[in-house]
Amino acid sequence: MKSFKTFITEGGRSRGESLEHSIVTAINGKEEKQKKISLGAGKKIVKAAKLSGTGEVVGDGGFEVTSEWKDNWPGKVPSSTKTPKTDIIIGKKRISLKAGGKVQLMSGGKNESEATFRSAIQRTTSLDMGDIMEKIEKSILELSPAKLAAGQIEAEKKKGKDKVLMKATRNHTKLQKMLRDEFANNEQFAFQFAKEAMVGQAKFGKKSLASCTHILSASFEGDDVHLIPITNKAYITKIANSVRVVVRFKSASQKKTIKGVKTKTGKYRYWSVVSLIADKIVEEFELAGDYLTEGIITNIIKKIKDWVANLWTNKILPWLKETANNIIGFLGLTPDVKFNNEINWKP
DNA sequence: CAAAGCAAACTCTAAGAAAG
DNA sequence: CTTTCTTAGAGTTTGCTTTG
Numbered sequence: 001m002k003s004f005k006t007f008i009t010e011g012g013r014s015r016g017e018s019l020e021h022s023i024v025t026a027i028n029g030k031e032e033k034q035k036k037i038s039l040g041a042g043k044k045i046v047k048a049a050k051l052s053g054t055g056e057v058v059g060d061g062g063f064e065v066t067s068e069w070k071d072n073w074p075g076k077v078p079s080s081t082k083t084p085k086t087d088i089i090i091g092k093k094r095i096s097l098k099a100g101g102k103v104q105l106m107s108g109g110k111n112e113s114e115a116t117f118r119s120a121i122q123r124t125t126s127l128d129m130g131d132i133m134e135k136i137e138k139s140i141l142e143l144s145p146a147k148l149a150a151g152q153i154e155a156e157k158k159k160g161k162d163k164v165l166m167k168a169t170r171n172h173t174k175l176q177k178m179l180r181d182e183f184a185n186n187e188q189f190a191f192q193f194a195k196e197a198m199v200g201q202a203k204f205g206k207k208s209l210a211s212c213t214h215i216l217s218a219s220f221e222g223d224d225v226h227l228i229p230i231t232n233k234a235y236i237t238k239i240a241n242s243v244r245v246v247v248r249f250k251s252a253s254q255k256k257t258i259k260g261v262k263t264k265t266g267k268y269r270y271w272s273v274v275s276l277i278a279d280k281i282v283e284e285f286e287l288a289g290d291y292l293t294e295g296i297i298t299n300i301i302k303k304i305k306d307w308v309a310n311l312w313t314n315k316i317l318p319w320l321k322e323t324a325n326n327i328i329g330f331l332g333l334t335p336d337v338k339f340n341n342e343i344n345w346k347p
Numbered sequence: 348c349a350a351a352g353c354a355a356a357c358t359c360t361a362a363g364a365a366a367g
Numbered sequence: 368c369t370t371t372c373t374t375a376g377a378g379t380t381t382g383c384t385t386t387g
Contacts, residue, residue: 080354
């Protein structure tokens with residue numbers, strides 16, 4: 001018989017968390033049935049991803065952020081922002097599990113967004129970073145910290161009376177457009193921003209248990225399994241290119257406890273967030289093809305050989321001469337991957 | 348010890364797209 | 368032309384930790 005407490009926590013567990021437990025119990029011996037997860041899903045994932053070693057589910061507590069990250073808060077970094085990217089550890093792999101179709105990579109408030117932005121900028125060497133980046137940063141700094149509105153946010157927006165709320169809303173529109181443009185036009189920036197949101201190396205440090213080394217994606221049924229090391233630039237590029245940037249409010253109803261009963265006051269607290277949403281993460285894997293999961297170099301060479309064989313004579317040479325970027329674009333890699341020393345260009 | 352603060356899961360909705 | 372399906376976008380709830 002399960003204790004009441006166990007019953008409660010199981011009920012309260014999200015589907016993603018349940019799948020974490022399916023996987024971990026599967027690899028540790030006997031898979032335990034989880035709510036909303038069919039028994040066997042964990043085992044299927046373990047097998048398909050070829051996982052080995054002992055598994056554990058990583059809890060929330062006890063992770064510290066780097067000083068680079070801390071700088072973006074005026075005082076203490078709130079512990080609620082310190083959720084690790086790693087969901088489960090199996091053997092030496094620190095795995096972030098992305099289950100189901102839609103995945104939210106981040107949904108950070110002002111300081112979290114600023115921290116992510118800065119870490120991305122610092123890791124971007126692209127030259128075309130004009131004043132747009134300054135504008136974005138300024139806009140991020142204008143994001144709203146939590147405030148209290150008279151009623152529900154949407155209704156207050158319609159009324160238009162709350163000046164602070166209206167100003168913040170205009171800023172959201174502006175910032176969202178700038179970020180979307182930048183994601184579309186500056187591949188390096190998009191890459192670094194999305195990577196940090198997924199992996200957390202700047203936030204927690206490379207060696208921290210809270211930053212992940214692998215992304216594991218699967219359906220809740222245990223199908224469509226992909227285990228990708230975060231060193232796979234082609235994969236992160238794919239995600240960065242398909243991610244949707246959303247700048248918006250989050251809100252929560254204010255509650256007061258009157259004589260032991262929680263009652264809504266009618267007011268709502270709201271704050272700005274920057275979200276990164278990947279809609280069809282599994283399909284992205286399929287589209288990206290097998291060079292994601294297999295030896296990347298081998299497949300690049302194969303790809304080049306096929307390509308060269310077909311097109312060398314009439315198209316390639318002039319095209320190649322035009323700009324090195326064409327090669328990079330074709331391969332779907334980010335520019336700082338060095339590969340041309342090792343490849344025999346002849347078919 | 349209530350309230351603030353926060354992320355993430357969960358849920359609803361408006362509006363366009365597709366089907367009948 | 369009407370109904371149904373899909374989905375982008377947004378609000379709500381949950382479950383913590385920290386603060387005053």
